[in-house]
Amino acid sequence: MLRGKAALVTGSTSGIGLGIARALAGQGCAVMLNGFGEPAEIETIRETLAQEHDVPVSYSDADLSQPDDIAALVAMTADQLGGLDILVNNAGIQHTAPVTDFPADIWDKIIAIMLTGAFHAIQHALPHMQEKGWGRIVNTSSVHGLVASVQKSAYVSAKHGIMGLTKTVALETAGQGITCNAINPGFVRTELVQAQIDDRAQKIGASVEEAARNMLSEKQPSLEFVTPEQIGALCVFLCSDAAAQITGVPIPIDGGWTAQ
Ligand code: NAD
Numbered sequence: 001m002l003r004g005k006a007a008l009v010t011g012s013t014s015g016i017g018l019g020i021a022r023a024l025a026g027q028g029c030a031v032m033l034n035g036f037g038e039p040a041e042i043e044t045i046r047e048t049l050a051q052e053h054d055v056p057v058s059y060s061d062a063d064l065s066q067p068d069d070i071a072a073l074v075a076m077t078a079d080q081l082g083g084l085d086i087l088v089n090n091a092g093i094q095h096t097a098p099v100t101d102f103p104a105d106i107w108d109k110i111i112a113i114m115l116t117g118a119f120h121a122i123q124h125a126l127p128h129m130q131e132k133g134w135g136r137i138v139n140t141s142s143v144h145g146l147v148a149s150v151q152k153s154a155y156v157s158a159k160h161g162i163m164g165l166t167k168t169v170a171l172e173t174a175g176q177g178i179t180c181n182a183i184n185p186g187f188v189r190t191e192l193v194q195a196q197i198d199d200r201a202q203k204i205g206a207s208v209e210e211a212a213r214n215m216l217s218e219k220q221p222s223l224e225f226v227t228p229e230q231i232g233a234l235c236v237f238l239c240s241d242a243a244a245q246i247t248g249v250p251i252p253i254d255g256g257w258t259a260q
Contacts, residue, residue: 002236008086010117012031012090017034023229024235029239032060106154107154110155136178144160146250174247184251184252186219221256226255
């Protein structure tokens with residue numbers, strides 16, 4: 001369905017971003033991977049993706065907190081993959097602390113990567129889409145773009161912020177063959193969430209699996225984690241012609257979290 005198209009997925013060396021990159025490659029889309037990690041592991045991911053799906057796959061270690069890196073990442077995507085049709089703003093980090101203790105430098109970093117980084121990527125990517133009269137922007141927001149939780153002031157602020165950016169870009173691109181939407185996942189068991197499960201296990205003196213169940217039971221009525229594969233499939237749907245009139249909206253995929 002997406003053969004001939006090129007996608008940049010930020011933060012795609014693990015977790016949700018990798019799930020989205022896999023799903024897009026599975027539809028024949030060329031992919032630019034981005035994120036941090038062990039170079040040999042990333043090279044294996046890149047090669048496997050390219051071989052399994054017979055698509056060009058490149059990689060950049062651009063730091064999404066650095067505006068110059070983002071400009072270079074978008075230019076590299078267009079050069080190496082012959083365009084930039086799909087942008088997935090997904091790179092993210094988490095830090096938990098009460099607002100009174102929240103370190104100011106970590107606040108700045110979270111906003112820089114998850115909100116300002118998405119702004120820069122959209123600003124540089126849109127002209128490539130407008131040139132072709134087709135484009136898809138998918139922002140990995142979160143349930144925390146719709147509701148809050150304690151100890152996550154920077155994360156909740158960045159994720160609410162990206163909802164505003166999503167709606168504004170959707171209005172500015174309406175009628176141009178371009179859509180801009182947000183995916184709002186509940187808990188997905190990635191490295192980012194595993195760190196919170198491990199913390200909780202220590203705090204409540206339970207096993208890691210008990211802590212995982214305890215965490216789900218507080219927020220996610222299905223009591224099951226969302227998977228990167230499910231989010232990848234949702235992203236593919238948003239890139240399809242069937243979704244051409246869906247723009248400017250949050251799409252929760254959260255086992256009922258935000259229905260409460
Ligand atoms: P993850 O830690 O597995 O993946 C994060 C990715 O971002 C990695 O590839 C990492 O290298 C990359 N990254 C981090 N800082 C970066 C930077 N400065 N520049 C470039 N890349 C950077 O975590 P994940 O859970 O897959 O998170 C992906 C996105 O999904 C994040 O935006 C997160 O907020 C969001 N999200 C996660 C959950 C969840 O439950 N895991 C729920 C809702 C939303």
